[in-house]
Amino acid sequence: MNTLREIGQLAEHYDIAIVGAGPAGLSAAARAAELGLSVLLADENPAPGGQIYRAITTTPVADRSVLGEDYWKGGALVTRLERTSAAYAPGCTVWSVAPDEAGGFELGLSLGGQARLVGAGQVILATGAQERPFPIPGWTLPGVMTAGAAQIALKSSGLVPSGRTVIAGCGPLLYLLAGQLAAAGANIVAVLDTTPRRNWLSALASLPDFLRSPYLAKGLKLMAAARRELAFRTGVTALAAEGSGKVTGVKVTRGGATETIPCDALLLHQGVIPGINLSNAAGCAQHFDTVQHCWTPTVDDWFASSIPGIAIAGDGAGIGGAESAALRGEIAALDAARRLGRISEAERNEKAAPTRAELARSLRGRRFLDLLYRPAPQFLAPPADETIVCRCEEVTAGQIRDTASRLGVTGPNQMKAFLRCGMGPCQGRLCGPTVVELIAQVRGVSPAETGYYRLRPPVKPVTLAELAALPPTESAVKAVVR
Amino acid sequence: MFRPMHELKAADALAFTFDGRALTARAGDTVAAALLANGVQACRQTPVSGADRGPYCMMGVCFECLVVIDGVGNRQGCLVPLREGMRIETQAGRRQPDSVRA
Numbered sequence: 052m053n054t055l056r057e058i059g060q061l062a063e064h065y066d067i068a069i070v071g072a073g074p075a076g077l078s079a080a081a082r083a084a085e086l087g088l089s090v091l092l093a094d095e096n097p098a099p100g101g102q103i104y105r106a107i108t109t110t111p112v113a114d115r116s117v118l119g120e121d122y123w124k125g126g127a128l129v130t131r132l133e134r135t136s137a138a139y140a141p142g143c144t145v146w147s148v149a150p151d152e153a154g155g156f157e158l159g160l161s162l163g164g165q166a167r168l169v170g171a172g173q174v175i176l177a178t179g180a181q182e183r184p185f186p187i188p189g190w191t192l193p194g195v196m197t198a199g200a201a202q203i204a205l206k207s208s209g210l211v212p213s214g215r216t217v218i219a220g221c222g223p224l225l226y227l228l229a230g231q232l233a234a235a236g237a238n239i240v241a242v243l244d245t246t247p248r249r250n251w252l253s254a255l256a257s258l259p260d261f262l263r264s265p266y267l268a269k270g271l272k273l274m275a276a277a278r279r280e281l282a283f284r285t286g287v288t289a290l291a292a293e294g295s296g297k298v299t300g301v302k303v304t305r306g307g308a309t310e311t312i313p314c315d316a317l318l319l320h321q322g323v324i325p326g327i328n329l330s331n332a333a334g335c336a337q338h339f340d341t342v343q344h345c346w347t348p349t350v351d352d353w354f355a356s357s358i359p360g361i362a363i364a365g366d367g368a369g370i371g372g373a374e375s376a377a378l379r380g381e382i383a384a385l386d387a388a389r390r391l392g393r394i395s396e397a398e399r400n401e402k403a404a405p406t407r408a409e410l411a412r413s414l415r416g417r418r419f420l421d422l423l424y425r426p427a428p429q430f431l432a433p434p435a436d437e438t439i440v441c442r443c444e445e446v447t448a449g450q451i452r453d454t455a456s457r458l459g460v461t462g463p464n465q466m467k468a469f470l471r472c473g474m475g476p477c478q479g480r481l482c483g484p485t486v487v488e489l490i491a492q493v494r495g496v497s498p499a500e501t502g503y504y505r506l507r508p509p510v511k512p513v514t515l516a517e518l519a520a521l522p523p524t525e526s527a528v529k530a531v532v533r
Numbered sequence: 534m535f536r537p538m539h540e541l542k543a544a545d546a547l548a549f550t551f552d553g554r555a556l557t558a559r560a561g562d563t564v565a566a567a568l569l570a571n572g573v574q575a576c577r578q579t580p581v582s583g584a585d586r587g588p589y590c591m592m593g594v595c596f597e598c599l600v601v602i603d604g605v606g607n608r609q610g611c612l613v614p615l616r617e618g619m620r621i622e623t624q625a626g627r628r629q630p631d632s633v634r635a
Contacts, residue, residue, distance in 0.1 A: 095593055097563070097614045102592055109561055111539060142614070181594045193574035193587035194534060200591035203611075204535060208559060208566040213536040235538055296585055297574050316534055326594070442589075443596065445581040476596040476607070511593075512607065 052133045055140040058162040061169055062138070065091040067387050068158050068171035070145045070329065073101020074373045075365025076177035077128040078380035079387075084135035086388045091171065092132070093143040093160055095511075098207075099129050101179050102199065103373040106207035117234045118206060119227075121269070121373075128377060147508035148174055148333040148361065152526070156360060159509065166517035168524075173360050173387040176330050177380060180323040180366035183345070183426065184481050185220060186433045186440050186448070189292030190319065194299075198228045198320035211235045214315025217301050219243035219290055222322040222424040226277045233280055241312050242277060243303055244285045245321070247427040254422035264416025265374070289429065292317050321426045325367045328478060331506040334358055339499035342421050343370055344431075345484065346503050353386035354379055362387060370421075371414050378410040432488040440489070441482035443475020451486060455493040462502045463487055476512060479504045535569040549619040558615055565591060565598040565610035568621070576600050576610060577624035599624040 055061055067083050069076045072094035080092040100107035104125025112118055132139070140162060147159035155172045182197045189195065198218060204210040211232065216239050218229050229242050277283060289304035293311065300313045324345035327337060331348075336357035340347040347369045354362045364383040365376035382403050389399040433440070436449025450470055460466050463473065463486045472486050473479035479486075483504050491501040537559065546557045551573060558567030565588040568576055575585035577599050588598040591611045598610035601622040610621075 095612055097612075111559065111561070113539075117538075142612075144612075181592070182590065191584065191586060193585055196588065197590050200589060203591040204566055204569060205538075208562045208570065209538040210535040210566060210570055211538055213534060297587075442586075443579075445579060445584070476599070477594065480594045481590075 052135060053138045055138055055143075056163070058143075058160070058165040058167050061091065061140065061160070061162075061167055062089070064155075064170035064172075065089045065138070066171070066391055067091070067173045067175065067384070068093065068156070068169065069175045069177055070094075070148075070158075071101065071177035071179055071365070071367070072096065072099040072139065072141070073103060073177060073179045073365060074125065074128055074377040075179070075367070075380035075383075076101070076175070077132050078377040079175045079177060079364055079384040080137045080139070080380075081128070081132045081135055082381045082384035083387060084132075084137040086384070086393055088388060088391065088393060090135075090137035091169065092137055092139045093145050093158075094139070094141055095144050097141055099132070099139070099141070100125050102203065103376075104128070105203050110206050111209040112206065112235070118231060122206070125373075144511045144513075145329065146511045146513050148176070148329065149508070150358075159513070161511075161513055161517055164514075164517070166513060166521055168521060172391055174362070175380070175383050175387060176333075176356075176361065176363045176367055177365045177376075178326045178329050178367045179376070180370055181326045181480060183321045183324045184483075184485050185319040185321040185430060186438050186485050187290045187292060187319070187430070188433075188435050188438050189294065189298065191439050191442055192292050192294050192296075192298045194294065194297045194315060195292045195317045195319065198225055198318040199323075201232065201316075201318050202228050205231060205235055211237045212316040212318070214238065215240045215313060216316045216318065217241045217243065217312055217314040218318045218320070219245065219287065219301065220320040220322075220430075221246040221426065222320055223420060224323065225320045226274050228318070228320070229277045229281055239281050240314060241282045241284060243287045243290065243301070244283065245287045245290070245427060245430060246285070246424060248286060250423050250425055253425075254419050257416075257419040257422060261416035261419035264419075265413065288427070291435070321430055322424055323366065323370055324484065325369060326480070327367070327503075328480060328506050328510045330356060330361075330363055330367065331503070332508045332510045333361060335361060335363065337503065339497070340369065341499075342418060344425055344498075345370075354383040355386060360390065371417060375410055375413040378406050378413060381406045382410070432485065432492045440485045441470075441472035441475065443477050443481070444471040444473075446470045446472040446482070448485075448489060451489045452493055455490045460490065461494065463490065463504050464502070466490065467504070473504050478506060478510065534572060534574055537570055547615055547617045547619075549615060549617070549621060551621045552623055560615070562615050563591075563611050564600060564602060564608070564613045564615050564619070564621060567615045568598075568600075568610065575623075578626040580627035583626045
């Protein structure tokens with residue numbers, strides 16, 4: 052592996068460019084390099100691993116039991132890549148992917164405050180997942196963070212919340228984090244579980260598959276430990292963060308009764324959804340997945356998107372977890388090699404067969420988890436009007452509902468024009484799903500019918516100076532010089 | 534709000550300032566993590582209402598940890614590794630016309 056620290060070290064062109072160095076990106080890069088392709092693996096973070104294996108090569112957490120054995124599995128993915136000739140660029144942001152004149156792609160990248168345009172024959176987006184927005188009153192107060200954020204602080208910096216900590220929401224990661232933080236010595240005063248009880252009914256049909264899944268033993272262990280050791284409260288139907296200037300408590304409603312739990316940190320989690328900003332901006336088709344309840348890029352059996360030459364591997368194309376992400380990366384890389392003419396279709400199929408079998412096993416039981424931990428409607432579309440939905444532009448649920456009903460706004464793109472929601476620096480990452488949900492609710496239609504933001508590059512901020520310093524292409528010069 | 538699990542060794546410590554205050558943090562921390570480790574909760578004010586905000590996602594998604602680093606504004610603190618001598622400042626709300634250099 053050749054680690055690139057400066058933008059000038061990047062080549063003009065690679066056979067394949069992979070965005071994101073989590074499990075999917077690491078595996079895709081390793082497999083592609085092993086097949087003899089020239090590979091660029093660009094990743095925004097300072098070290099490989101993505102979020103699930105965050106800081107796997109640099110973590111200061113020495114006691115292996117704190118983060119658990121599953122975390123340490125990530126080391127093997129990095130070791131495998133290190134043995135290849137792939138180019139790996141940490142701290143490198145990909146802000147655009149667009150078709151070039153030669154039938155390949157042109158990627159816009161920034162590294163160390165300088166931008167470059169780099170060519171690639173094939174592209175694999177392995178941008179992973181983000182936590183589903185969890186809009187409750189007061190969620191913008193300092194001291195309120197996502198559960199994933201606390202986990203990142205723990206993995207990459209060995210930091211533990213220092214005061215009274217409350218963890219709230221639902222999903223497997225919630226129990227995992229509660230266990231990890233407790234093992235690291237955090238003072239967890241309550242775990243507030245918002246899993247709707249009626250979810251058990253819809254999830255029950257998928258139970259037989261779950262019982263044969265790799266999740267089962269792991270999940271039961273996590274759950275049992277969390278319930279045994281922590282102040283676990285189920286059936287939570289409403290939450291609000293309280294405080295002035297910073298969080299000082301959380302108001303909890305369960306069984307019709309409301310109480311306030313004083314706290315210094317509130318960690319929220321409502322499952323994860325694909326990070327779709329780059330694929331959406333590149334023009335890849337997406338659909339609303341009704342089981343996982345989120346917008347998901349549409350891919351085929353080889354994880355190819357609707358744009359020939361762009362594949363989407365890992366949780367960025369539907370949530371499947373770390374193990375499945377790595378396998379999906381392998382399969383996408385094999386298909387990229389086939390598209391480049393380096394291996395035949397028969398070779399591709401033969402090499403992919405054992406990986407496919409593993410993939411099927413790793414995804415078994417997923418549906419049960421998706422249905423069981425599906426967020427309650429009141430956490431998808433906040434009922435309290437004062438709840439901020441767009442954190443960047445400070446647009447509330449009440450404003451969005453009012454604009455949808457009085458002005459007849461039919462979709463999130465029109466809503467932007469009226470309220471500026473989704474137009475701040477996060478580019479809709481923290482408000483998009485909620486804005487869709489609120490409009491759908493007011494109009495009495497599904498999120499699928501409501502649509503999603505049409506995103507455009509650059510998907511991450513890039514300075515004018517960086518853009519101005521880009522060398523002009525021949526066609527760009529011809530366009531203005533006569 | 535956060536504390537390190539392990540005591541900071543002098544060999545691993547980097548010195549930096551936040552709004553002029555001299556602080557130290559572990560080499561390998563991001564700017565956002567270094568601020569959290571020093572008890573800094575709010576690192577910016579919003580341009581709309583001026584409300585205090587602090588790091589929320591720590592993974593480059595939410596843009597709540599925006600700070601000014603060595604004079605360059607709107608940097609995502611959670612993506613920038615801390616360096617010795619860094620001058621970090623609060624990203625203070627909306628820019629006023631008289632604060633922009635001619």
